[in-house]
Amino acid sequence: MSATQRPLPVPDEQSAPFWDAAAKHVLTMARCSQCGAFSLPIDIVCDHCHTNEPNYSFEPVSGRGTVRSWTVIRQSFLPGFEDVLPFVLVDVELDEQADLRMVARLLDDTGAPSRVGLRIGMRVAVAFEDLAPGKSVPAFVLDES
Ligand SMILES: [Zn+2]
Structure with a gap:
């Protein structure tokens, strides 16, 4: 880390x-x-x-859900993201409840959604980025299962 x-x-x-x-x-x-x-x-x-x-x-x-929308971040206005640009933010509806939506980074894509064929309705699962000891933030990965 x-x-x-x-x-x-x-x-x-x-x-x-x-x-x-x-x-x-x-x-x-x-x-x-x-x-x-x-x-x-x-x-x-x-x-x-x-x-x-x-x-x-x-x-x-469960951390499982469905992609409802996404955007590609090519320029960050917050420090510390330079080395991960461009990246994808996905808007995910969690399985637990209709309209329970969470926006987070999609980790297994490097800002080229066409490469993985990112589409509305794709399944994702939560993953975590460990930023510092005891400091982890949720993100998503594509759920192929
Ligand atoms: Zn209530």
Whole structure:
């Protein structure tokens, strides 16, 4: 693991469980204690049942999903990404719930979507990039299975 210049996660009280799980390569999502729906991002009011006391808990999810959209990043405005340009950001709908969407890097493509024939509807699985000790961020890889 080489030192990265990339921005590292800075967990706060609310997001700490997410980042703790990510460090163990487990993807979690915040689940509303009132209706059981997952939300990302989370808000003070549940998107689904509109309770203002969602008391979210972070629960492991499969990390599997379907590509809904993507974009190729050719120029980064954040430091530390120069050596990975160009790269692909995928917008993924997770299997757990309709419209539960997460945007992250697609790791097994080098910015040339045509090379892997990236298409809407392709299956992906979560993977993690280890940026520093205890600091891992979720990403996706194509799921051929
Ligand atoms: Zn709810």
